Amino acid sequence: MSSSDIFIGETIGTAVLILLGGGVVAAVTLKRSKALGAGWLAITFGWGFGVLTGAYIAVGLSGAHLNPAVTIGLAIEGTTAWSDVPLYIASEIFGAMIGATLVWLAYYGHFRAHLTDPEVLREAQTGQEGLVDKDTAPAAGPVLGIFSTGPEIRNAVQNLATETIATAVLVLAILTQGLTEGLGVSGTGVLMTALVVVGLGLSLGGPTGYAINPARDLGPRIVHALLPLPNKGGSDWGYAWIPVAGPLLGGAIAGGIHQLCFA
Structure with missing residues (x-):
């Protein structure tokens, strides 16, 4: 495949993945969303469908x-x-940065409504004040979870281990299911990968929010830092190296x- 195929396929596929994955988190989190409070099941399946859609789009160009x-x-x-x-x-x-920006555009009014809501601001302020050690307080804004994990x-060793273990399962599942032999192009491998992502979210997503993808976390975190969101809070760069x-x-x-x- 050519360099242009790789760039176009990975950019568009990852953008769609983040648009749908970040979109479901926004839907569950933001005030006045019809899906407000839908919960962890909605998030895990939303991310799984995001992987499914993005990979189907990109697999013919870049291998997804x-x-x-x-x-x-x-x-x-x-x-x-x-x-x-x-x-x-x-x-x-x-692509992840593009996808995160599209989430912001799709939920523009909801971001503003959420981040100017007195209750949300009060809860965010109370959470920061309640931390025992303000010198090591995680600088996480009230909507950062829509963008990154x-x-x-907060335990660096445990958090790193969780992300390492979960990602190893994901990548090993991809390598052993025939994706490298063309099964992914037929669609079966893409579907299996999406189901693995759902399973990982249900089983291992609780401790860290299961980034299992450096681009999925880093790209949107950069966008969060750059976007003109009122009262958005910090981007938690102290944690960003772990995902x-x-x-x-x-x-x-x-x-x-x-x-x-297996080779």
Whole structure:
């Protein structure tokens, strides 16, 4: 495949993934949304359908990695050339930024209504004041979760382990289901990957929100930092390395396991 195929496929596919995934979180979170309070099941299935849609769109052009961890795993496995890895990752991050921006546009009025709601602002302020150590307080704004992930219990070792384990399962599932042999093009592999993402959200998403994708977290976090959202709060850059490092490590581990046990 050509460089243009990789760029177009990964950019559009990842943008759609983030649009639908971030969109379901916005729908469940923002005031005056019809889906307000729909819960974790809606979020996990929404992300799964986001993967399904984005991957179906991109698979014929770029192979639908949509995730730097998947790209790393496929490079270790041998299907993806290492020389193509930088283009894949850059396209995935760029697409994720586009998708996050589209979520903001689609929910523009709801973001403003939510972030100017006195109750939301009071809860955000109370949450910050209630922290024991303000010097290490997580700078997470009241809508940051629509854009990127954050832990329920802030423990760097546990959070990194959770993201590494979950991503290793995802990438190993992709490498062992026949995607690299053309099954993904037929659609079966894409569907199976989407179902794995739903399963991971239900099983391992509780501790950190299951980024399992560096582009999915980093691109939208950058957009959150740049967007002119009133009272948006911080982007929690102190945590941002974990949903990047953990998935990349998990993807590399999965690639190594595949080569040792399945190749």
